[in-house]
Amino acid sequence: MISEAELKKLSFKGAPKVSGALPGPKTKEIWDQSWKYESPTRVGGTYLQFVWNEALGATVSDPDGNIFIDMTGGLGVNNCGHNHPKVVETVIKQAPKLMHTLDMVNPPRAALAKRLSEIMPPGLKDNSFTVFDTSGSGAVDTAVKYAKMITRRTEIIGFQGAYHGVYGHSLGLTVSPHYRVGYEPFVPNIHHLPYGYCYRCFIGAKYPDCGMACARYVDYVLNTPYTGITQPACVIVEPIQGEGGYCPPPAEFFPIVAEACKKAGALFIVDEIQAGFGRTGKMWAIEHWGGVEPDMIVWGKGVSEEIPLTGVTIKAEYQSKLEVGSQPATFPGNALACSIALKNIEIMTDQNDELMKRAEIVGEEIMDIFRKAQETSPVIGEVRGKGFMMCVELVKNKGTREPINPEKSFGLMISLMNKGVLNFVCGRYGNVFRFMPPLTTPKEYFETAANTFVNLVKEQEKDLMV
Ligand SMILES: Cc1ncc(COP(=O)(O)O)c(C=O)c1O
Numbered sequence: 001m002i003s004e005a006e007l008k009k010l011s012f013k014g015a016p017k018v019s020g021a022l023p024g025p026k027t028k029e030i031w032d033q034s035w036k037y038e039s040p041t042r043v044g045g046t047y048l049q050f051v052w053n054e055a056l057g058a059t060v061s062d063p064d065g066n067i068f069i070d071m072t073g074g075l076g077v078n079n080c081g082h083n084h085p086k087v088v089e090t091v092i093k094q095a096p097k098l099m100h101t102l103d104m105v106n107p108p109r110a111a112l113a114k115r116l117s118e119i120m121p122p123g124l125k126d127n128s129f130t131v132f133d134t135s136g137s138g139a140v141d142t143a144v145k146y147a148k149m150i151t152r153r154t155e156i157i158g159f160q161g162a163y164h165g166v167y168g169h170s171l172g173l174t175v176s177p178h179y180r181v182g183y184e185p186f187v188p189n190i191h192h193l194p195y196g197y198c199y200r201c202f203i204g205a206k207y208p209d210c211g212m213a214c215a216r217y218v219d220y221v222l223n224t225p226y227t228g229i230t231q232p233a234c235v236i237v238e239p240i241q242g243e244g245g246y247c248p249p250p251a252e253f254f255p256i257v258a259e260a261c262k263k264a265g266a267l268f269i270v271d272e273i274q275a276g277f278g279r280t281g282k283m284w285a286i287e288h289w290g291g292v293e294p295d296m297i298v299w300g301k302g303v304s305e306e307i308p309l310t311g312v313t314i315k316a317e318y319q320s321k322l323e324v325g326s327q328p329a330t331f332p333g334n335a336l337a338c339s340i341a342l343k344n345i346e347i348m349t350d351q352n353d354e355l356m357k358r359a360e361i362v363g364e365e366i367m368d369i370f371r372k373a374q375e376t377s378p379v380i381g382e383v384r385g386k387g388f389m390m391c392v393e394l395v396k397n398k399g400t401r402e403p404i405n406p407e408k409s410f411g412l413m414i415s416l417m418n419k420g421v422l423n424f425v426c427g428r429y430g431n432v433f434r435f436m437p438p439l440t441t442p443k444e445y446f447e448t449a450a451n452t453f454v455n456l457v458k459e460q461e462k463d464l465m466v
Pocket of ligand 1: 075136271273274275301
Protein backbone atom coordinates (compact mmCIF):
# COMPACT_ATOMS: atom_id res chain seq x y z
CA MET A 1 0.00 0.00 0.00
CA ILE A 2 1.24 3.49 -0.78
CA SER A 3 3.08 4.95 2.23
CA GLU A 4 2.06 8.08 4.11
CA ALA A 5 5.46 9.60 3.23
CA GLU A 6 4.76 9.14 -0.50
CA LEU A 7 1.27 10.57 -0.12
CA LYS A 8 2.59 13.64 1.65
CA LYS A 9 4.76 14.39 -1.38
CA LEU A 10 1.60 14.62 -3.51
CA SER A 11 0.14 17.53 -1.44
CA PHE A 12 1.36 20.96 -0.37
CA LYS A 13 3.47 20.83 2.79
CA GLY A 14 2.33 22.41 6.05
CA ALA A 15 -1.43 22.48 5.45
CA PRO A 16 -3.52 24.05 6.75
CA LYS A 17 -1.94 27.50 6.80
CA VAL A 18 -4.21 30.52 7.08
CA SER A 19 -2.92 33.97 8.00
CA GLY A 20 -5.18 36.92 8.53
CA ALA A 21 -8.88 37.29 7.97
CA LEU A 22 -10.61 35.56 5.04
CA PRO A 23 -11.19 36.45 2.30
CA GLY A 24 -7.78 38.06 1.85
CA PRO A 25 -7.45 41.14 -0.41
CA LYS A 26 -6.49 39.31 -3.65
CA THR A 27 -9.21 36.73 -3.15
CA LYS A 28 -11.76 39.47 -2.52
CA GLU A 29 -10.82 41.32 -5.71
CA ILE A 30 -11.19 38.21 -7.91
CA TRP A 31 -14.38 37.19 -6.10
CA ASP A 32 -15.98 40.60 -6.70
CA GLN A 33 -14.98 40.57 -10.37
CA SER A 34 -16.52 37.12 -10.80
CA TRP A 35 -19.77 38.24 -9.16
CA LYS A 36 -20.01 41.16 -11.52
CA TYR A 37 -19.39 39.25 -14.74
CA GLU A 38 -20.64 35.71 -13.96
CA SER A 39 -24.09 34.26 -13.43
CA PRO A 40 -25.21 34.01 -9.80
CA THR A 41 -26.49 30.48 -10.53
CA ARG A 42 -23.06 28.86 -10.25
CA VAL A 43 -21.96 26.53 -7.43
CA GLY A 44 -21.74 27.76 -3.88
CA GLY A 45 -23.89 30.86 -4.15
CA THR A 46 -22.66 33.64 -1.95
CA TYR A 47 -21.79 31.98 1.31
CA LEU A 48 -18.31 30.51 0.77
CA GLN A 49 -16.11 33.33 -0.50
CA PHE A 50 -13.30 31.18 -1.75
CA VAL A 51 -11.15 31.46 -4.88
CA TRP A 52 -9.12 28.48 -6.06
CA ASN A 53 -5.61 29.46 -7.10
CA GLU A 54 -3.49 26.30 -7.12
CA ALA A 55 -4.16 22.74 -6.00
CA LEU A 56 -2.03 19.71 -5.26
CA GLY A 57 -3.19 16.32 -3.97
CA ALA A 58 -5.48 17.02 -1.03
CA THR A 59 -4.62 20.68 -0.68
CA VAL A 60 -5.62 23.96 -2.30
CA SER A 61 -4.21 27.46 -2.09
CA ASP A 62 -6.04 30.76 -2.53
CA PRO A 63 -4.63 33.86 -4.30
CA ASP A 64 -3.42 35.22 -0.93
CA GLY A 65 -1.21 32.17 -0.34
CA ASN A 66 -3.38 30.51 2.30
CA ILE A 67 -3.35 26.71 2.13
CA PHE A 68 -6.43 24.59 2.83
CA ILE A 69 -7.10 20.88 3.27
CA ASP A 70 -9.68 19.98 0.64
CA MET A 71 -12.49 17.90 2.14
CA THR A 72 -14.68 18.61 -0.89
CA GLY A 73 -12.55 16.58 -3.30
CA GLY A 74 -14.30 18.48 -6.10
CA LEU A 75 -17.51 16.77 -4.86
CA GLY A 76 -16.24 13.43 -6.06
CA VAL A 77 -14.01 14.63 -8.87
CA ASN A 78 -10.54 14.59 -7.34
CA ASN A 79 -10.38 10.93 -6.36
CA CYS A 80 -6.73 10.53 -7.40
CA GLY A 81 -5.95 13.99 -6.02
CA HIS A 82 -5.46 17.37 -7.66
CA ASN A 83 -2.80 17.47 -10.38
CA HIS A 84 -1.47 13.95 -9.81
CA PRO A 85 2.05 13.91 -11.34
CA LYS A 86 1.18 10.95 -13.58
CA VAL A 87 -1.86 12.85 -14.89
CA VAL A 88 0.17 16.01 -15.49
CA GLU A 89 2.70 13.90 -17.43
CA THR A 90 -0.16 12.46 -19.52
CA VAL A 91 -1.42 15.97 -20.33
CA ILE A 92 2.05 17.03 -21.43
CA LYS A 93 2.37 13.97 -23.69
CA GLN A 94 -1.14 13.98 -25.20
CA ALA A 95 -1.91 17.69 -25.58
CA PRO A 96 0.60 18.37 -28.39
CA LYS A 97 -0.63 15.27 -30.27
CA LEU A 98 -4.44 15.43 -30.32
CA MET A 99 -7.27 16.84 -28.22
CA HIS A 100 -10.54 17.60 -30.01
CA THR A 101 -12.05 15.11 -32.48
CA LEU A 102 -15.71 16.16 -32.81
CA ASP A 103 -17.23 13.11 -31.04
CA MET A 104 -15.45 10.91 -33.57
CA VAL A 105 -13.13 7.97 -32.98
CA ASN A 106 -9.63 8.54 -31.64
CA PRO A 107 -7.18 6.02 -30.12
CA PRO A 108 -7.49 7.02 -26.41
CA ARG A 109 -11.29 7.06 -26.71
CA ALA A 110 -11.46 3.58 -28.24
CA ALA A 111 -9.04 2.29 -25.56
CA LEU A 112 -11.09 3.89 -22.78
CA ALA A 113 -14.39 2.38 -23.95
CA LYS A 114 -12.74 -1.06 -23.80
CA ARG A 115 -11.09 -0.38 -20.43
CA LEU A 116 -14.38 0.84 -18.91
CA SER A 117 -16.05 -2.41 -19.91
CA GLU A 118 -13.23 -4.31 -18.16
CA ILE A 119 -13.66 -2.46 -14.85
CA MET A 120 -17.47 -2.58 -14.69
CA PRO A 121 -19.27 -4.61 -12.00
CA PRO A 122 -20.83 -8.04 -12.76
CA GLY A 123 -23.41 -7.93 -15.52
CA LEU A 124 -21.62 -5.12 -17.37
CA LYS A 125 -18.04 -6.38 -17.01
CA ASP A 126 -16.71 -7.30 -20.47
CA ASN A 127 -20.32 -7.13 -21.60
CA SER A 128 -20.96 -3.45 -22.24
CA PHE A 129 -20.50 -0.47 -24.51
CA THR A 130 -20.13 3.22 -23.65
CA VAL A 131 -21.60 6.51 -24.77
CA PHE A 132 -19.47 9.52 -23.85
CA ASP A 133 -20.74 12.88 -22.63
CA THR A 134 -19.30 16.03 -21.07
CA SER A 135 -21.35 16.60 -17.90
CA GLY A 136 -23.00 14.40 -15.33
CA SER A 137 -26.37 16.01 -16.07
CA GLY A 138 -25.89 15.22 -19.76
CA ALA A 139 -24.92 11.62 -19.03
CA VAL A 140 -28.02 11.10 -16.84
CA ASP A 141 -30.18 12.64 -19.56
CA THR A 142 -28.61 10.28 -22.08
CA ALA A 143 -29.12 7.22 -19.86
CA VAL A 144 -32.82 7.95 -19.44
CA LYS A 145 -33.33 8.84 -23.12
CA TYR A 146 -31.66 5.58 -24.11
CA ALA A 147 -33.77 3.60 -21.64
CA LYS A 148 -36.83 5.07 -23.38
CA MET A 149 -35.54 4.08 -26.82
CA ILE A 150 -34.43 0.61 -25.70
CA THR A 151 -37.72 -0.25 -23.96
CA ARG A 152 -39.97 1.96 -26.13
CA ARG A 153 -41.62 3.03 -22.87
CA THR A 154 -41.84 6.48 -21.30
CA GLU A 155 -42.15 6.28 -17.51
CA ILE A 156 -39.15 7.02 -15.35
CA ILE A 157 -38.72 6.20 -11.68
CA GLY A 158 -36.37 8.21 -9.47
CA PHE A 159 -36.07 8.69 -5.73
CA GLN A 160 -36.94 11.23 -3.09
CA GLY A 161 -33.76 13.00 -1.98
CA ALA A 162 -32.08 12.37 -5.34
CA TYR A 163 -29.68 14.62 -7.21
CA HIS A 164 -28.96 13.73 -10.83
CA GLY A 165 -28.14 17.11 -12.34
CA VAL A 166 -29.81 20.26 -13.55
CA TYR A 167 -30.86 19.91 -17.20
CA GLY A 168 -33.64 18.03 -18.98
CA HIS A 169 -34.45 14.60 -17.54
CA SER A 170 -31.78 15.04 -14.87
CA LEU A 171 -33.49 18.15 -13.48
CA GLY A 172 -36.81 16.33 -13.49
CA LEU A 173 -35.17 13.64 -11.36
CA THR A 174 -33.45 16.09 -8.98
CA VAL A 175 -35.73 16.98 -6.10
CA SER A 176 -34.20 19.98 -4.30
CA PRO A 177 -36.58 22.96 -4.55
CA HIS A 178 -33.51 25.15 -4.75
CA TYR A 179 -32.73 23.72 -8.20
CA ARG A 180 -36.32 23.32 -9.39
CA VAL A 181 -38.38 26.35 -8.46
CA GLY A 182 -38.69 28.73 -11.40
CA TYR A 183 -37.48 26.16 -13.95
CA GLU A 184 -40.79 24.29 -14.35
CA PRO A 185 -42.22 22.48 -16.26
CA PHE A 186 -40.11 19.34 -16.10
CA VAL A 187 -39.91 16.34 -18.40
CA PRO A 188 -43.21 14.45 -17.92
CA ASN A 189 -43.67 10.94 -16.52
CA ILE A 190 -41.03 11.14 -13.79
CA HIS A 191 -42.05 9.65 -10.43
CA HIS A 192 -40.14 9.83 -7.12
CA LEU A 193 -40.28 6.96 -4.63
CA PRO A 194 -38.82 6.72 -1.10
CA TYR A 195 -35.09 5.99 -0.72
CA GLY A 196 -33.48 3.83 1.98
CA TYR A 197 -32.53 6.73 4.26
CA CYS A 198 -33.03 5.01 7.60
CA TYR A 199 -32.23 7.99 9.85
CA ARG A 200 -35.21 9.78 8.32
CA CYS A 201 -37.38 6.81 7.32
CA PHE A 202 -40.43 7.82 5.27
CA ILE A 203 -42.77 5.95 7.63
CA GLY A 204 -40.76 6.61 10.80
CA ALA A 205 -39.89 2.91 11.15
CA LYS A 206 -36.67 1.35 12.39
CA TYR A 207 -34.43 -0.96 10.39
CA PRO A 208 -34.71 -3.99 10.29
CA ASP A 209 -38.21 -4.03 11.84
CA CYS A 210 -39.37 -1.89 8.89
CA GLY A 211 -39.25 -4.99 6.67
CA MET A 212 -37.58 -2.79 4.04
CA ALA A 213 -40.82 -0.91 3.41
CA CYS A 214 -39.07 1.60 1.09
CA ALA A 215 -37.69 -1.01 -1.32
CA ARG A 216 -40.86 -3.11 -1.09
CA TYR A 217 -42.86 -0.02 -2.02
CA VAL A 218 -40.76 0.34 -5.19
CA ASP A 219 -41.58 -3.28 -6.03
CA TYR A 220 -45.26 -2.68 -5.25
CA VAL A 221 -45.51 0.42 -7.43
CA LEU A 222 -43.71 -1.20 -10.36
CA ASN A 223 -45.40 -4.55 -10.27
CA THR A 224 -48.98 -4.00 -9.11
CA PRO A 225 -51.84 -2.95 -11.37
CA TYR A 226 -53.58 0.41 -10.79
CA THR A 227 -50.57 2.10 -9.07
CA GLY A 228 -50.48 4.68 -11.85
CA ILE A 229 -47.30 3.34 -13.42
CA THR A 230 -47.96 1.04 -16.30
CA GLN A 231 -44.96 1.16 -18.59
CA PRO A 232 -41.77 1.88 -16.61
CA ALA A 233 -38.75 2.38 -18.86
CA CYS A 234 -36.23 2.59 -16.05
CA VAL A 235 -35.43 3.10 -12.41
CA ILE A 236 -32.48 5.42 -11.84
CA VAL A 237 -30.84 5.56 -8.44
CA GLU A 238 -27.70 6.73 -6.65
CA PRO A 239 -25.96 3.85 -4.84
CA ILE A 240 -25.31 6.26 -1.97
CA GLN A 241 -27.34 9.45 -2.20
CA GLY A 242 -24.89 12.33 -2.50
CA GLU A 243 -26.54 15.73 -2.34
CA GLY A 244 -29.48 14.06 -0.52
CA GLY A 245 -27.28 13.47 2.53
CA TYR A 246 -24.70 10.72 2.04
CA CYS A 247 -27.09 7.89 2.82
CA PRO A 248 -26.00 4.31 2.17
CA PRO A 249 -29.20 2.21 2.18
CA PRO A 250 -29.37 -1.13 4.01
CA ALA A 251 -28.01 -4.36 2.47
CA GLU A 252 -31.42 -5.51 1.19
CA PHE A 253 -32.36 -2.27 -0.60
CA PHE A 254 -30.72 -2.71 -4.00
CA PRO A 255 -31.33 -6.45 -4.37
CA ILE A 256 -35.07 -5.80 -3.87
CA VAL A 257 -35.11 -2.77 -6.22
CA ALA A 258 -33.09 -4.56 -8.93
CA GLU A 259 -35.39 -7.58 -8.76
CA ALA A 260 -38.44 -5.31 -8.97
CA CYS A 261 -37.00 -3.76 -12.15
CA LYS A 262 -36.42 -7.16 -13.69
CA LYS A 263 -40.02 -8.24 -12.98
CA ALA A 264 -41.38 -5.00 -14.44
CA GLY A 265 -39.12 -5.04 -17.52
CA ALA A 266 -37.62 -1.69 -16.47
CA LEU A 267 -33.91 -0.99 -16.85
CA PHE A 268 -31.96 -0.64 -13.61
CA ILE A 269 -29.69 2.41 -13.94
CA VAL A 270 -27.13 3.25 -11.26
CA ASP A 271 -25.85 6.82 -11.10
CA GLU A 272 -22.26 6.47 -9.86
CA ILE A 273 -21.28 10.03 -10.71
CA GLN A 274 -20.52 11.05 -7.12
CA ALA A 275 -20.11 7.70 -5.31
CA GLY A 276 -18.21 5.84 -8.01
CA PHE A 277 -14.65 5.42 -9.18
CA GLY A 278 -13.02 4.09 -6.02
CA ARG A 279 -14.39 6.66 -3.62
CA THR A 280 -16.20 4.20 -1.33
CA GLY A 281 -13.38 1.65 -1.34
CA LYS A 282 -14.72 -0.25 -4.34
CA MET A 283 -14.50 0.79 -7.98
CA TRP A 284 -18.31 1.20 -8.12
CA ALA A 285 -20.32 1.82 -4.97
CA ILE A 286 -23.07 -0.58 -6.10
CA GLU A 287 -20.52 -3.39 -5.58
CA HIS A 288 -21.11 -3.03 -1.83
CA TRP A 289 -24.52 -4.62 -2.52
CA GLY A 290 -23.29 -7.97 -3.88
CA GLY A 291 -25.19 -9.77 -6.59
CA VAL A 292 -26.86 -6.67 -8.02
CA GLU A 293 -26.44 -6.27 -11.78
CA PRO A 294 -27.15 -2.82 -13.27
CA ASP A 295 -28.25 -2.44 -16.89
CA MET A 296 -26.40 0.88 -17.08
CA ILE A 297 -23.85 2.74 -15.00
CA VAL A 298 -23.70 6.50 -15.32
CA TRP A 299 -20.25 7.78 -14.45
CA GLY A 300 -18.46 11.12 -14.43
CA LYS A 301 -16.49 13.27 -12.03
CA GLY A 302 -13.53 11.16 -10.79
CA VAL A 303 -13.03 9.14 -13.97
CA SER A 304 -11.37 11.91 -15.95
CA GLU A 305 -10.92 14.18 -12.95
CA GLU A 306 -9.22 17.25 -14.35
CA ILE A 307 -10.91 17.52 -17.77
CA PRO A 308 -14.68 17.08 -18.21
CA LEU A 309 -15.67 13.62 -19.42
CA THR A 310 -18.70 11.59 -18.39
CA GLY A 311 -20.65 8.77 -19.87
CA VAL A 312 -22.99 5.84 -19.63
CA THR A 313 -21.82 2.25 -19.84
CA ILE A 314 -24.63 0.02 -21.02
CA LYS A 315 -25.25 -3.74 -21.25
CA ALA A 316 -24.07 -5.05 -24.63
CA GLU A 317 -27.41 -6.59 -25.58
CA TYR A 318 -28.96 -3.11 -25.89
CA GLN A 319 -26.45 -1.81 -28.46
CA SER A 320 -28.58 -2.94 -31.41
CA LYS A 321 -31.66 -1.19 -29.98
CA LEU A 322 -30.17 2.30 -30.40
CA GLU A 323 -30.51 4.20 -33.64
CA VAL A 324 -27.13 4.73 -35.32
CA GLY A 325 -26.05 8.41 -35.19
CA SER A 326 -29.13 9.50 -33.22
CA GLN A 327 -27.25 11.52 -30.60
CA PRO A 328 -24.38 13.50 -32.13
CA ALA A 329 -22.55 16.05 -29.96
CA THR A 330 -19.52 18.32 -30.33
CA PHE A 331 -17.27 17.58 -27.38
CA PRO A 332 -17.69 14.01 -26.01
CA GLY A 333 -14.72 11.63 -26.15
CA ASN A 334 -12.07 14.34 -26.31
CA ALA A 335 -8.71 12.59 -26.77
CA LEU A 336 -7.04 14.48 -23.92
CA ALA A 337 -9.85 13.73 -21.45
CA CYS A 338 -9.84 10.05 -22.48
CA SER A 339 -6.05 9.79 -22.01
CA ILE A 340 -6.43 11.27 -18.54
CA ALA A 341 -9.25 8.85 -17.71
CA LEU A 342 -7.08 5.91 -18.79
CA LYS A 343 -4.30 7.20 -16.52
CA ASN A 344 -6.69 7.68 -13.60
CA ILE A 345 -7.93 4.10 -14.00
CA GLU A 346 -4.28 2.96 -13.94
CA ILE A 347 -3.65 4.95 -10.72
CA MET A 348 -6.86 3.73 -9.07
CA THR A 349 -6.19 0.06 -9.89
CA ASP A 350 -2.44 0.14 -9.13
CA GLN A 351 -1.79 -3.04 -7.12
CA ASN A 352 1.08 -1.41 -5.20
CA ASP A 353 -0.75 1.77 -4.17
CA GLU A 354 -4.05 0.04 -3.27
CA LEU A 355 -5.84 3.39 -2.98
CA MET A 356 -9.28 1.77 -2.71
CA LYS A 357 -8.24 -0.64 0.05
CA ARG A 358 -6.62 2.27 1.87
CA ALA A 359 -9.86 4.28 1.56
CA GLU A 360 -11.75 1.50 3.34
CA ILE A 361 -9.17 1.24 6.16
CA VAL A 362 -8.45 4.95 6.69
CA GLY A 363 -12.13 5.81 6.12
CA GLU A 364 -13.11 3.61 9.08
CA GLU A 365 -10.40 5.17 11.25
CA ILE A 366 -11.65 8.67 10.50
CA MET A 367 -15.28 7.68 11.02
CA ASP A 368 -14.20 6.43 14.46
CA ILE A 369 -13.12 10.00 15.32
CA PHE A 370 -16.66 11.18 14.46
CA ARG A 371 -18.34 8.22 16.20
CA LYS A 372 -16.34 8.88 19.38
CA ALA A 373 -17.42 12.55 19.31
CA GLN A 374 -21.02 11.45 18.72
CA GLU A 375 -21.05 9.59 22.06
CA THR A 376 -20.93 12.84 24.03
CA SER A 377 -22.12 15.44 21.50
CA PRO A 378 -25.75 16.58 21.80
CA VAL A 379 -25.79 17.61 18.10
CA ILE A 380 -24.07 14.78 16.21
CA GLY A 381 -27.15 12.79 15.17
CA GLU A 382 -25.59 10.24 12.86
CA VAL A 383 -22.21 9.32 11.37
CA ARG A 384 -22.39 7.24 8.19
CA GLY A 385 -20.68 6.45 4.93
CA LYS A 386 -18.29 4.13 3.17
CA GLY A 387 -14.60 4.61 2.41
CA PHE A 388 -13.84 8.26 1.70
CA MET A 389 -17.53 9.13 1.30
CA MET A 390 -18.63 9.83 4.84
CA CYS A 391 -20.70 12.39 6.68
CA VAL A 392 -21.85 13.74 10.00
CA GLU A 393 -25.50 14.76 10.29
CA LEU A 394 -26.08 17.58 12.80
CA VAL A 395 -29.34 17.98 14.69
CA LYS A 396 -30.71 20.38 17.28
CA ASN A 397 -31.97 17.50 19.33
CA LYS A 398 -30.92 13.86 19.06
CA GLY A 399 -34.34 12.66 20.26
CA THR A 400 -36.48 14.54 17.75
CA ARG A 401 -33.74 14.59 15.06
CA GLU A 402 -34.73 18.14 14.17
CA PRO A 403 -32.02 19.36 11.76
CA ILE A 404 -29.81 22.30 12.72
CA ASN A 405 -30.72 25.55 11.04
CA PRO A 406 -29.12 25.84 7.54
CA GLU A 407 -27.77 29.29 8.47
CA LYS A 408 -25.81 27.61 11.30
CA SER A 409 -24.47 25.04 8.82
CA PHE A 410 -23.16 27.84 6.62
CA GLY A 411 -21.64 29.49 9.68
CA LEU A 412 -19.88 26.25 10.60
CA MET A 413 -18.63 25.85 7.04
CA ILE A 414 -17.12 29.32 7.19
CA SER A 415 -15.54 28.60 10.59
CA LEU A 416 -14.00 25.49 9.04
CA MET A 417 -12.64 27.51 6.13
CA ASN A 418 -11.16 30.06 8.54
CA LYS A 419 -9.28 27.14 10.13
CA GLY A 420 -8.06 25.96 6.71
CA VAL A 421 -10.54 23.14 5.99
CA LEU A 422 -12.74 23.30 2.88
CA ASN A 423 -16.11 21.59 3.18
CA PHE A 424 -19.50 21.66 1.45
CA VAL A 425 -22.66 20.68 3.30
CA CYS A 426 -25.37 18.55 1.75
CA GLY A 427 -28.57 16.85 2.84
CA ARG A 428 -32.26 17.52 2.51
CA TYR A 429 -32.04 20.09 5.30
CA GLY A 430 -28.54 21.40 4.58
CA ASN A 431 -27.31 19.90 7.87
CA VAL A 432 -25.02 17.10 6.66
CA PHE A 433 -21.26 17.72 6.65
CA ARG A 434 -19.63 15.50 4.09
CA PHE A 435 -16.00 14.45 4.12
CA MET A 436 -14.87 13.32 0.71
CA PRO A 437 -11.22 14.24 0.16
CA PRO A 438 -9.02 12.70 -2.53
CA LEU A 439 -8.09 9.08 -1.90
CA THR A 440 -4.48 10.28 -1.83
CA THR A 441 -5.08 12.46 1.26
CA PRO A 442 -2.37 11.84 3.87
CA LYS A 443 -3.92 10.41 7.04
CA GLU A 444 -2.44 13.23 9.09
CA TYR A 445 -4.32 15.81 6.98
CA PHE A 446 -7.57 13.87 7.15
CA GLU A 447 -7.25 13.57 10.94
CA THR A 448 -6.52 17.30 11.23
CA ALA A 449 -9.65 18.11 9.22
CA ALA A 450 -11.83 15.68 11.23
CA ASN A 451 -10.53 16.95 14.58
CA THR A 452 -10.94 20.58 13.50
CA PHE A 453 -14.59 19.84 12.68
CA VAL A 454 -15.20 17.96 15.93
CA ASN A 455 -13.64 20.77 18.00
CA LEU A 456 -15.67 23.45 16.22
CA VAL A 457 -18.89 21.50 16.71
CA LYS A 458 -18.06 21.22 20.41
CA GLU A 459 -17.29 24.94 20.66
CA GLN A 460 -20.50 25.92 18.82
CA GLU A 461 -22.84 23.22 20.12
CA LYS A 462 -25.04 25.49 22.26
CA ASP A 463 -25.55 27.81 19.31
CA LEU A 464 -26.19 24.92 16.91
CA MET A 465 -29.02 23.67 19.13
CA VAL A 466 -30.97 26.91 18.81
C1 LIG B 1 -25.16 11.59 -8.37
C2 LIG B 1 -24.97 12.73 -9.31
N1 LIG B 1 -25.52 12.68 -10.53
C3 LIG B 1 -25.37 13.68 -11.41
C4 LIG B 1 -24.65 14.80 -11.09
C5 LIG B 1 -24.52 15.93 -12.09
O1 LIG B 1 -23.21 16.01 -12.54
P1 LIG B 1 -22.67 17.36 -13.23
O2 LIG B 1 -22.56 18.37 -12.13
O3 LIG B 1 -21.35 16.95 -13.81
O4 LIG B 1 -23.66 17.75 -14.26
C6 LIG B 1 -24.07 14.91 -9.84
C7 LIG B 1 -23.32 16.11 -9.45
O5 LIG B 1 -23.00 16.38 -8.30
C8 LIG B 1 -24.23 13.85 -8.91
O6 LIG B 1 -23.70 13.91 -7.70
